[in-house]
Amino acid sequence: MTAEEPAEVIDCLGQRCPLPVIALAKRITAIPVGRVIRVLADDPAAANDIPAWCRMKSQEYLGSPEPSAFDVRHTG
Template identity: 60%
Template sequence: MSGAAGPVEVLDCRGQRCPLPVIALARRLHELPIGAVLRVLADDPAAAVDIPAWCRMRGQEFVAAVPDGPGYEVRRTH
């Protein structure tokens, strides 16, 4: 997880299908300060693959899948 501070913001993409959660993540993450963590709530099964893959391609840090819900945490690195 993201540590004691938790995510800076939660982006609710539940009910959206690929590629909408990744598009929303890309738009919102770059509005946050470097080092911030964004929790993306996404219940589309493709998000489990798409979000970590997007992080690798864009050089952002995939922190973790949130164990208690359909969510993923991403830290802005640049």
């Protein structure tokens, strides 16, 4: 596993805002600093909410590698 591969994938497909962000907030501290967590979310609001949460919480938003997927690096 490389540093860019997700250490964990959170499946939030079918969940509405703010549930994907809440799930991300609960799980990100469970992965090692420097590793990536991927959130699967098809709510259109996730495309704005996840990057905004990353800015507020000083986490690194890595982008969307595929439709309905959002990668975040745990920065500590």
